Amino acid sequence: xxDVEQSLFLSVREGDSSVxxxxxxxxSSTYLYWYKQEPGAGLQLLTYIFSNMDMKQDQxxxxxxxxxxxxxxxxxxxxxxxxxxxYFCAEKNTGGFKTIFGAGTRLFVKA
Amino acid sequence: xxxxxxxxxxxxxxxxxxxxxxxxxxDFQATTMFWYRQFPKQSLMLMATSNEGxxxxxxxxxxxxxxxxxxxxxxxxxxTVTSAHPEDSSFYICSARDSGQEPxxxxxxxxxxxxxx
Numbered sequence: 001x002x003d004v005e006q007s008l009f010l011s012v013r014e015g016d017s018s019v020x021x022x023x024x025x026x027x028s029s030t031y032l033y034w035y036k037q038e039p040g041a042g043l044q045l046l047t048y049i050f051s052n053m054d055m056k057q058d059q060x061x062x063x064x065x066x067x068x069x070x071x072x073x074x075x076x077x078x079x080x081x082x083x084x085x086x087y088f089c090a091e092k093n094t095g096g097f098k099t100i101f102g103a104g105t106r107l108f109v110k111a
Numbered sequence: 112x113x114x115x116x117x118x119x120x121x122x123x124x125x126x127x128x129x130x131x132x133x134x135x136x137x138d139f140q141a142t143t144m145f146w147y148r149q150f151p152k153q154s155l156m157l158m159a160t161s162n163e164g165x166x167x168x169x170x171x172x173x174x175x176x177x178x179x180x181x182x183x184x185x186x187x188x189x190x191t192v193t194s195a196h197p198e199d200s201s202f203y204i205c206s207a208r209d210s211g212q213e214p215x216x217x218x219x220x221x222x223x224x225x226x227x228x
Contacts, residue, residue, distance in 0.1 A: 035219075042117075042204050042219040043155075088154070098145075099217055103154040 004102035006089050011108045018076040020105045022089030025070065029091040032065060034074045037086045037104070046074075046087075076107075084109045113139045115207045117220035124195055125228055131191045132223045134205030140185035141207035145217070146178075149202040161188045195227045 003025045012018045024032070030051050035043040049056045049063045049072070056063045062075040076083055089102040114137040124130050134144055142163050147155040159169045159180050167180035177199075179191040188207075192199050204222045 040202075040222070040224070042115075042221040043206075044219070098157065098160070101155050106152070 004089055004091055004100050006087075006102040006105045008103060009106050009108070011110065012079050014079060014081055014109055014111050016079055018074075018079045018083065018107055018109075020074045020076075020087050020089075020107065022072040022074075022102055023070055024072065024089070024091045024100075026091060026093060026100070027070065028093040029070075030093045031091065032063075032072050033088075033090040033092075033099070034061075034063065035088040035090060035101075037088065039085075043088060079107075079109050081109045081111055083107060113137075113207070113209050113218045115141075115205065115218045115220040117203075117205055117223050119223060120221060121224040121226075123226045123228065126196050127194055129191055129193045130195055130225060131189055132203055132205075132225075134188045134190070134207065134220050136186045136207040136209070136218070139207070139209045141188075141209060142185065143208040144182060144188040145206045145208070146180060146188075146190050147204045147206070149204060149222075151202075155204065158190075192225065195225070197227045200225055200227045 006022045033048045034046045036046050037043050047058050060077045064073045086104040086106050088104045090099045092099045116135045118133045144161045146158045149155050158173045159167045161167045161180045161182040163182045169175045182188040202222050202224050206217050206219045209216050
């Protein structure tokens with residue numbers, strides 16, 4: 001079945017870049033998403049990438065997609081303490097009804 | 112973007128009582144809503160998919176008689192935790208699907224923290 005995997009924890013210093021990695025198994029994935037969850041809150045869609053794209057940049061966020069290796073990454077430039085949160089990778093295919101989430105990566109930013 | 116609200120944001124109840132959580136799509140019609148459960152420091156677990164006007168589809172291992180879902184209108188779905196017990200304590204999150212906004216079509220509510228004493 002479909003599966004999305006992420007590392008569980010990442011710690012960086014304020015001002016450094018953060019790279020959160022994700023792998024998925026469904027080769028028919030059409031959309032891949034990154035969500036952010038702050039403590040005690042729901043999920044906020046950060047960005048998404050369509051499967052025919054290799055890269056998408058949105059201000060401090062850069063998403064890289066290697067479709068051959070089924071690998072997705074989220075790079076946060078100039079990481080701030082406010083970026084501390086859990087980041088979820090997710091995928092959905094065109095015919096799919098459900099969005100499949102990874103376990104989430106907890107990003108800790110040290111001042 | 113589209114807004115999804117949940118009410119209440121937190122609730123504390125006694126063991127054996129039932130608790131109803133509401134999920135509303137505020138500025139779009141949602142033919143489908145999803146209910147998730149999240150344990151501390153863990154990922155989202157999809158509990159059920161709720162379709163307006165029909166019965167919800169429950170994921171394997173989720174008791175439908177325990178977690179009653181009603182999606183009576185295009186903007187409201189409710190989750191009722193019946194005869195709640197301490198092990199039902201969790202963070203419950205709903206999301207609503209706006210089919211008119213591919214690909215970012217699933218919008219999440221802020222969550223409801225349930226504590227059962």
